[in-house]
Amino acid sequence: MSNTVIYAVYEDPEQLKDGARKLVSNGIKVKDVYSPFPVHGLDPIIGIKRTRLAIVAFMFGIFGMSLALLGIWYFNIFDWPMNIGGKPSQAFYKNLPAFIPVTFEFTVLCAAHGMAITYLIRNKTLPGMPARNPDPRSTDDKFIIEVRTADNHGHSVEAIGGLLRSTSVFEINERHY
Amino acid sequence: MHSEAAIRQPLILGHKTYHDITNDIVGPIENKASRGWYILFTIAAIVAAYGTGCILYLISKGIGAWGLNKTVDWAWDITNFVWWVGIGHAGTLISAVLLLFRQKWRMAINRSAEAMTIFAVIMAATFPGIHMGRIWMSYWVLPLPNQFGSLWVNFNSPLLWDVFAISTYFSVSLVFWYIGLIPDFATIRDKVTSPGMKKVYSILSFGWTGNAKAWTRFEEVSLVLAGIATPLVFSVHSVVSFDFATSVIPGWHTTIFPPYFVSGAVFSGFAMVQTLLLIMRKVMHLEAYITRKHVEYMNIVIIVTGSIVGVAYITELFISWYSGVEYESYAFINRATGPYWWAYWAMMTCNVVSPQVFWFKKLRTHLGFTFFMSIIVNIGMWFERFVIIVTSLHRDYLPSSWNMFHPTWVDVGVFLGTLGIFSTLYLLFARFFPVLALNEVKSILKGSGESYKNDAAKHHHH
Numbered sequence: 001m002s003n004t005v006i007y008a009v010y011e012d013p014e015q016l017k018d019g020a021r022k023l024v025s026n027g028i029k030v031k032d033v034y035s036p037f038p039v040h041g042l043d044p045i046i047g048i049k050r051t052r053l054a055i056v057a058f059m060f061g062i063f064g065m066s067l068a069l070l071g072i073w074y075f076n077i078f079d080w081p082m083n084i085g086g087k088p089s090q091a092f093y094k095n096l097p098a099f100i101p102v103t104f105e106f107t108v109l110c111a112a113h114g115m116a117i118t119y120l121i122r123n124k125t126l127p128g129m130p131a132r133n134p135d136p137r138s139t140d141d142k143f144i145i146e147v148r149t150a151d152n153h154g155h156s157v158e159a160i161g162g163l164l165r166s167t168s169v170f171e172i173n174e175r176h177y
Numbered sequence: 178m179h180s181e182a183a184i185r186q187p188l189i190l191g192h193k194t195y196h197d198i199t200n201d202i203v204g205p206i207e208n209k210a211s212r213g214w215y216i217l218f219t220i221a222a223i224v225a226a227y228g229t230g231c232i233l234y235l236i237s238k239g240i241g242a243w244g245l246n247k248t249v250d251w252a253w254d255i256t257n258f259v260w261w262v263g264i265g266h267a268g269t270l271i272s273a274v275l276l277l278f279r280q281k282w283r284m285a286i287n288r289s290a291e292a293m294t295i296f297a298v299i300m301a302a303t304f305p306g307i308h309m310g311r312i313w314m315s316y317w318v319l320p321l322p323n324q325f326g327s328l329w330v331n332f333n334s335p336l337l338w339d340v341f342a343i344s345t346y347f348s349v350s351l352v353f354w355y356i357g358l359i360p361d362f363a364t365i366r367d368k369v370t371s372p373g374m375k376k377v378y379s380i381l382s383f384g385w386t387g388n389a390k391a392w393t394r395f396e397e398v399s400l401v402l403a404g405i406a407t408p409l410v411f412s413v414h415s416v417v418s419f420d421f422a423t424s425v426i427p428g429w430h431t432t433i434f435p436p437y438f439v440s441g442a443v444f445s446g447f448a449m450v451q452t453l454l455l456i457m458r459k460v461m462h463l464e465a466y467i468t469r470k471h472v473e474y475m476n477i478v479i480i481v482t483g484s485i486v487g488v489a490y491i492t493e494l495f496i497s498w499y500s501g502v503e504y505e506s507y508a509f510i511n512r513a514t515g516p517y518w519w520a521y522w523a524m525m526t527c528n529v530v531s532p533q534v535f536w537f538k539k540l541r542t543h544l545g546f547t548f549f550m551s552i553i554v555n556i557g558m559w560f561e562r563f564v565i566i567v568t569s570l571h572r573d574y575l576p577s578s579w580n581m582f583h584p585t586w587v588d589v590g591v592f593l594g595t596l597g598i599f600s601t602l603y604l605l606f607a608r609f610f611p612v613l614a615l616n617e618v619k620s621i622l623k624g625s626g627e628s629y630k631n632d633a634a635k636h637h638h639h
Contacts, residue, residue, distance in 0.1 A: 012623075036195065036364065037620040038392035051394045057401045075320050075329035084331060101338040101416055105345040108409050112349040112402060116356060119398045120383065123391045125359060129384025136367035139360070139387055139616075141195035 004157050005031075007134055007173040008145040008164045013039040016143040019167035020045045023147065026163055028155055031146040034138035053122075057115035064110025068103040134175075142170070187627035188282055190465040195619050198466075202361075202615040203368050205461055210608055213460055218608075221600035228594010231587055232307055240310050242587040248580035249570045253588045254308040255420075256562040257595065260445070261301035262343070262417055263438075263558060266410055267446025268294025269350050272357070273406040276399065281625055282474050284617040285466045288361075289457065290450045291354040292610070296602040297449070298347045300595040305339070307591070335419035342416040346409060353402050359385045360395070361611040414442040421565065428508035428569030431496070437489035441558060444482035444528070447475050448554035455548045457607060466613055469542050476541040479554065483532030486561075490529060508569055516581060517568045524564050527557020 010016035016039060020030055030046040033039065042048075073092050076082065076099075081089040089095050120126055138144050147160055157174065164172055193201075235242050245252055268291040275283035306312050318340045320330050330337050362382035369375055385391070418434035451472065458467040497509040512521045531553050535541040572579050606612070623629045 014623075033389040034387050035389070035392065036387065037360075037616040038396050039389070042389055043393055046389060048389055048393055051390075051397045053394055053397045054401050057405070061405075071320065072332045076332050080327060080329050082331060084333065087333065089333065095333060098333040101335075101412070101419070102332055102341045104412060105338070105341040105409075105416075108349060108405050108412075109341075109345040111405055112352060115398060115401060116352045119356070119394055123385075123394055125383035125385050125391070127380055127383055131363065131366065131379060131382070131384050132386045133363075133367075133388070139364040139367045139385075140199045141619075 003177045004149045005134075005175045005177065006147045006149075006157065006160055006164070007175070008147070008167075008169050009135070009137070009171045009173065010143040010145070010168070011141070011170045012168075013037075013042075013143055015168040016145060017042055017045060019164065019169060020145055022163060022167055023145070023160075026155075028147060028160060028163070029151040031148045031151060033146070034133050034135070034144040036139050036141065036143075039143065051122075053115055053119055056118045057111045060114025061107045061111030063114070065103055065107040067110070068106035069099070072099045072102065135173075181624050181630070183630060185625070186468075186470045187630050188285065188466075188468065188470065188625040189618065189622055190468055190627045192628040193465060193622060193626060195622065198615050198619050198622065199364055199368060201463070201465070202611050202613050203365050206365060206609060206611070207369055207371075207374070211460070214604065214608060218601065218604045221597050221604055224593055224597025225601045226597075228590060228592075228597050231590030231594050232303070235307055235587055235591060236312055238587075240308060242585060244583045244585045244588055246580050246582070248573050248578045249567055249582040251570065252567050252582045253563075253584055253592060254304050256559065256566055257592050258301050258304035258308075259417055259438075259562045259566075260559050261297045261304070261595065261599075262414065263442035263445045263562075264449045264555075265294045265297035265301060265346075265350075265446065266414060266439070266442035267450045268292070268297075269346070269353065269406050269410045270443055270446065271450070272353060273403040273410060276403040277407060280474075281621045282471050284614055284621060285463075285468075285471055286450065286454060286475075287617075288354075288357065288610075288614045289454060289606075289612050290446075291350060291357070292603065292606045293449060293453060294350050294446075295347070295354060296599050296606075297446075298343065298350065299602070300599050302343055302347065303595060305343075335416065335423050338416045339420060342413045346413045349402070349406055349409060353399075353406060356395070356398060356402070357614055357617075358610065359383055360387060360616050361614065363387065364615060365611065411439055414439045426569050427502070427504040428512070428565065430505075431493060433489055433493055433496070437486065437493070440482045440485035440489070441528075441561060444479060444486055444532075445555060445558035447478050447482070448551040448558070451475055451479075451547055451551035452555065453603065455544060455551070457612065461607065461612060463613065466618060469544065472544060472547055473538075473542050476535045476547060476550075479550075480532050480535040480541070483528060483554070487529035490525065504574075507572075511572055512564060512568045515568065515572070517564065517571070520560050520564050520568065524557055524560040527553050528561060531557070 008019060010019060013035065016033065016035070020033065020042065023030055024045055033042060033046060043050075076089045076095070077092050083089070133139060134146065135142065135144055149155070149157060149160075152160065161172055243252070243254065268287070271283050271290045272287040275287070306315055309315055318330060318337065359382055362378050363385035366375060366378040366382045369378060415435035415438065418438035421429035422431060422434040424430060454467055455472070458464055494509055497505045500506075531550065535550070540546050567582050571581060
């Protein structure tokens with residue numbers, strides 16, 4: 001059975017949201033949406049869950065903080081305590097105030113880079129990756145809804161097309177696989 | 178979509194469409210550069226080459242080539258370092274703090290301000306590097322296992338805190354900037370026709386697709402990065418100020434330094450943003466996006482931070498008397514009336530007195546005057562660092578060691594050189610990178626664009 005992908009192209013994010021709302025309320029699953037900028041309020045309509053990247057950042061931050069504290073303790077307290085200007089590195093807790101700046105910076109360093117790398121991997125955006133947007137205009141001024149017949153067995157291509165035409169769609173394209 | 182009060186001034190002028198925004202920003206990248214760009218680039222590259230030569234000379238001769246002496250053993254090197262780091266504060270402040278405050282006007286300026294930040298921090302990092310003398314030993318600042326009985330770096334030292342602060346700040350700013358650039362590179366990739374450019378921008382855009390989940394993640398990452406970059410911005414210049422504040426030199430040993438340095442940094446950073454953007458909006462025809470209102474907003478930031486700096490100067494002066502410490506009072510009396518009085522009063526005039534003229538709406542919305550003032554502020558902030566560093570050092574506890582600082586041609590050449598390298602990098606950025614966060618600007622078009630706002634207002638009256 002041939003698999004058809006329908007691309008509904010809109011010119012305005014609000015019109016796209018109305019279109020998506022209409023599809024979803026008629027029981028049609030929206031595969032994805034491509035847009036030049038984030039369309040606020042779209043995610044709950046097409047059923048996208050909140051990303052957990054903030055938790056990832058927090059965990060990388062905790063990791064960075066622990067690593068910094070452990071490292072500083074090892075370098076300056078355990079392995080080679082130095083006495084500089086009559087201010088010896090005697091005990092970790094006594095010197096802790098002086099260790100806060102580096103600990104803070106290292107926490108931020110790990111949180112930011114850990115999250116950024118996770119973000120790039122999760123989005124499949126890395127140097128040399130191919131672009132997968134269906135239409136080059138989706139990074140310029142068009143907002144595109146992608147619907148696959150494979151996800152919507154109860155609905156014919158014509159029915160979906162008819163439903164889309166009742167919204168303020170700019171053009172409808174089909175691609176067969 | 179956010180609807181905005183009709184009395185708020187539009188942030189995008191004229192009748193722009195999404196496609197117009199793409200064309201306005203990608204057009205200059207696709208087309209040949211103007212003659213003006215080539216002229217500026219040539220000048221900048223010559224200065225940069227001269228500066229690089231001076232740096233190489235310095236490295237081969239040692240820092241004796243500078244005008245330092247036994248008493249004034251820190252001068253232009255650290256002055257330039259702090260000046261550049263300070264300038265590097267506006268970019269992340271604009272993109273992080275203003276993002277958290279949901280200030281839409283940041284969108285037209287954040288990209289170029291972040292670029293400025295990154296280039297300024299590179300220039301700043303040059304100075305601690307070259308002032309080590311033996312720059313090939315610079316990896317010693319890292320806690321690496323070594324052959325000296327494993328002698329580790331000292332984590333109690335503010336100079337080491339600086340290493341961590343500056344490198345974290347640089348790399349996090351770079352990542353923040355690049356994550357914002359990816360979708361815009363994708364726009365360029367999908368628009369340009371020349372196959373070579375398409376190839377380059379598709380590598381730079383990392384295969385960005387712009388699907389719904391990617392945008393959700395994009396917004397989350399921007400928000401979280403802004404959240405952690407905000408305390409980072411404040412920490413960086415606080416740590417820079419600790420280089421002085423934790424010492425026992427009168428004039429440096431003051432607890433007011435961290436907030437005073439941070440506000441001074443924001444002050445000078447915004448001034449540099451004004452200098453660069455006022456030229457760029459004209460040369461690249463961005464008047465519709467970087468409007469008079471944007472310039473006014475930045476001038477308001479300048480007046481606020483300038484006033485904080487003014488209060489800090491006066492507080493510092495008062496405390497030097499109130500503390501009853503004679504060395505402390507002498508350091509400040511000497512600043513204002515000693516042989517470096519001209520530097521002190523240049524600082525006072527440029528940083529405290531002159532920004533107050535921005536209370537007049539006519540002046541803070543005047544573009545030519547703003548440009549002039551931005552240069553004044555940059556000069557003033559350079560003098561601030563010079564005053565703090567050199568005037569505190571040049572009169573030692575022993576009058577027999579009192580000395581003046583005289584810069585050599587190498588001091589001047591290295592400083593000019595960093596200005597040249599900075600300008601070269603910035604011009605390359607303006608030529609090949611999207612100078613506005615064009616996709617973010619599109620997202621505010623229907624809320625803050627002039628024609629849409631006016632239509633909405635008309636509609637309301639009917």
